Amino acid sequence: MSDTTVDQLLPGATEVAFSEIEPTLARLTRDSGGHKRLPGRALTATVVVVGPSARLIEAAQALEGLGERAGVRAILIAEGTLTSPPVRVTEHTIAILGLAPQYVDNAVAALRLSSLPAAVWWRGGSPEALTELADLADRMVLDTDNPDEVWSTAESLFEQTAVTDLRWTRLTRWRSLLASLFDVPQVREAIPRLKQLTITARDIPCARLFAGWLVSALGPAGWEVHISPGTDDGQLLLESIQLSSGDQTIAVRARRTCMEASIEKPRSCTRVVPLTDVKLATWIGEELAVRARDLAFEAALRAARQLPV
Amino acid sequence: MAQQAGHEGNPLLDGLRIEPTPGPTTLVIFGASGDLTRRKLLPALYQLSRGQRLPARFNVIGVARSAMSDDEFRESMHASLKEFAGVQKPDDVSQALARSMSYLAGEMDDPALYRQICEKVSGADGDGVLFYLAIPPTVYGTVIDQLGTAGLMKAASSGWRRVIVEKPFGTDLGSARELNAKMHRHMDESQIFRIDHYLGKETVQNLLVFRFANGMFEPIWNRRYIDHVQITAAETVGVERRASYYEGAGALRDMVQNHLMQVLTLVAMEPPIAFSAENVRDRKHDALAAIQPLVGNSANGNGEGSADSANVIRAQYSGGWLSGSEVPAYRKEDGVDPQSVTETYVALRVHLDSWRWAGVPFYIRTGKRLPKRTTEIAIQFRKPPLHIFKRASPTPIASNLLIVNVQPDEGISVRFEAKLPGTRMQLAPVMMNFRYGSAFGRAVPEAYETLLLDAMLGDATLFARHDFVEASWALITPVHEAWKASRVGEIPAYEAGEWGPKEADEMMAADGRRWRTL
Numbered sequence: 137m138s139d140t141t142v143d144q145l146l147p148g149a150t151e152v153a154f155s156e157i158e159p160t161l162a163r164l165t166r167d168s169g170g171h172k173r174l175p176g177r178a179l180t181a182t183v184v185v186v187g188p189s190a191r192l193i194e195a196a197q198a199l200e201g202l203g204e205r206a207g208v209r210a211i212l213i214a215e216g217t218l219t220s221p222p223v224r225v226t227e228h229t230i231a232i233l234g235l236a237p238q239y240v241d242n243a244v245a246a247l248r249l250s251s252l253p254a255a256v257w258w259r260g261g262s263p264e265a266l267t268e269l270a271d272l273a274d275r276m277v278l279d280t281d282n283p284d285e286v287w288s289t290a291e292s293l294f295e296q297t298a299v300t301d302l303r304w305t306r307l308t309r310w311r312s313l314l315a316s317l318f319d320v321p322q323v324r325e326a327i328p329r330l331k332q333l334t335i336t337a338r339d340i341p342c343a344r345l346f347a348g349w350l351v352s353a354l355g356p357a358g359w360e361v362h363i364s365p366g367t368d369d370g371q372l373l374l375e376s377i378q379l380s381s382g383d384q385t386i387a388v389r390a391r392r393t394c395m396e397a398s399i400e401k402p403r404s405c406t407r408v409v410p411l412t413d414v415k416l417a418t419w420i421g422e423e424l425a426v427r428a429r430d431l432a433f434e435a436a437l438r439a440a441r442q443l444p445v
Numbered sequence: 446m447a448q449q450a451g452h453e454g455n456p457l458l459d460g461l462r463i464e465p466t467p468g469p470t471t472l473v474i475f476g477a478s479g480d481l482t483r484r485k486l487l488p489a490l491y492q493l494s495r496g497q498r499l500p501a502r503f504n505v506i507g508v509a510r511s512a513m514s515d516d517e518f519r520e521s522m523h524a525s526l527k528e529f530a531g532v533q534k535p536d537d538v539s540q541a542l543a544r545s546m547s548y549l550a551g552e553m554d555d556p557a558l559y560r561q562i563c564e565k566v567s568g569a570d571g572d573g574v575l576f577y578l579a580i581p582p583t584v585y586g587t588v589i590d591q592l593g594t595a596g597l598m599k600a601a602s603s604g605w606r607r608v609i610v611e612k613p614f615g616t617d618l619g620s621a622r623e624l625n626a627k628m629h630r631h632m633d634e635s636q637i638f639r640i641d642h643y644l645g646k647e648t649v650q651n652l653l654v655f656r657f658a659n660g661m662f663e664p665i666w667n668r669r670y671i672d673h674v675q676i677t678a679a680e681t682v683g684v685e686r687r688a689s690y691y692e693g694a695g696a697l698r699d700m701v702q703n704h705l706m707q708v709l710t711l712v713a714m715e716p717p718i719a720f721s722a723e724n725v726r727d728r729k730h731d732a733l734a735a736i737q738p739l740v741g742n743s744a745n746g747n748g749e750g751s752a753d754s755a756n757v758i759r760a761q762y763s764g765g766w767l768s769g770s771e772v773p774a775y776r777k778e779d780g781v782d783p784q785s786v787t788e789t790y791v792a793l794r795v796h797l798d799s800w801r802w803a804g805v806p807f808y809i810r811t812g813k814r815l816p817k818r819t820t821e822i823a824i825q826f827r828k829p830p831l832h833i834f835k836r837a838s839p840t841p842i843a844s845n846l847l848i849v850n851v852q853p854d855e856g857i858s859v860r861f862e863a864k865l866p867g868t869r870m871q872l873a874p875v876m877m878n879f880r881y882g883s884a885f886g887r888a889v890p891e892a893y894e895t896l897l898l899d900a901m902l903g904d905a906t907l908f909a910r911h912d913f914v915e916a917s918w919a920l921i922t923p924v925h926e927a928w929k930a931s932r933v934g935e936i937p938a939y940e941a942g943e944w945g946p947k948e949a950d951e952m953m954a955a956d957g958r959r960w961r962t963l
Binding site for chain 1: 456497
């Protein structure tokens, strides 16, 4: 890892030996004199982030933003080949750079806060480390660019820990908007006939996950699923969803500043909600608030993996 | 709160992590041009809409006497959002909400008005209709009768009809019973949501979680470990623009009968067997029913019985100095009778006849023009049986305190003794604080958001049931009758900016206790 990357990861951090991490954190907390915002927050969890260094920088910034809302101890780990890797710490964050994958779980076991939940935010790395970490994590949040490999491993972890994917988090608003249309009796009556699903998406895995959810929730048989790449270069992973039968069309679309859910026929109604905050800190913050196993995600992932790519 | 969403059978809600939204709903606001609608209801609807908590099919029908077009009503919503929700100009959400709004003008006793409402809501068979009575209490009966006569409280097919009633619910036991009876002639109790915005406050709800989701507090939540409880609701404001209402109400009706009795019962109730509206409300009612009469043989109001047996102290603020400026006496406020004996302060000593609380007094005080705006519940524990540090640290140890701050700084604090660092054994009380604002750093919803949503979802946990309201009035009404019978032309005074009258301090002193310094 280059010196530039190291400096970007935790600007102003203190370099310490692994065995000196806890005393250093205690000293930094004491010396802050309460003038920083983080000591005022109740520490609620440990968040372990594993991934390539560039993605750790982004995660570190997100967790810094999260510090506005919740106090967490962050452990950032970049995999490498070292058995005695360099360690950098700030008041509530620890960065371990270049640690051999087989020791990732040992490092986490030593550093996680006792008696509080631990979440692993998986941004990429070796599958064996992922599997080992599942024993230490109350929650596993997957967040990789190309999820196919990690999704296949994830299925085997469902019985071990509560697994989710950050794409799933980002779909929550889409799911809830679409679900709200199903509160309308005429839509519920049309469920057996709703078999045509068209999704336009900037992120195809996200669209597959959404389709997997619908298929698993509404019944698996007879679906015509069309997923096409979107043209919008915004931050939303999906652009539009249309679900139709012969006599019924319902849709959710992203607009410039809002999202719109509509029943287009036969009796139309529209619901508009604002676009949510799309910061990474918001998404991971939402995940850290959840501790239970997510059976809907598990079913959606299984169904998504069976959809033709 | 307990979830009873109006969307059973929606297969897409399984595992959806967002909180449930109600099924299709029409909200009919009586008093749509009034202050409550502008200050609280419309901002709450906007925030619920932003948070995606309103149903896909949602309509608002504003009803009031003032003539107004639909567009003018919508404009008034934008103005309200600007003033009370910080929405400087209409955005996507407020515009969408505005499109769902319409307005009907009419007299509350005119059957034609209700026929128009019927026409408007009849197009949505299967939807829920929530009537919000944001109107003066004197008109409740009229509107309830008209709603019933027009058949508006009977839902077609799978829909529902509910009504939210604002406080005050009656002015005494007789009027509360009469209003309950009138409502029950036209609707079931399950359709009635008597709102008490204190119950929508996060810390008040957290009391249930604190007591019943933690194993370590409940075993000591009783007469063996608790010395007494103090509940304080202090306001710095005077009567403001509410003189006409307040003159007839006073602090006992305005605060104690509803808000503070609700808070007291949440502290005193036994554990419910489940977190459901009926279970929680059953246990709260039990606690209320256990309260000894406030007036009687040994428990009289001011002027009756000796000072040390008086369980109710009333007083009125005189002129004084508060928050950096002089403030007038209550009797000199606009709209107040110069000879008024309406109480602006009341303090009570409450005893419960229960195994848990026998011998543990609950002290309640509330007043206007007090030095600070604060609402808190303080549980004071008994001291240890032996002070083994007496020789090394002669200062008496302070009792353990558990303080639930309801407002403004919502949270929970525990006071305990600790050793001061050093070679000597010196003790000092320290506070361990949990604050919602700093611990979670996320916005706490306004009480009206929580309560409106709960009513749409059909969850009555945070609303007062008829028997609670009547039991509460049954406690309070004899106090008013005793005051009336005493025909005392004067009322004890306290200086604005001070913590109430000396009589309240004497009530505590008679028990060997004192009010907490806040």
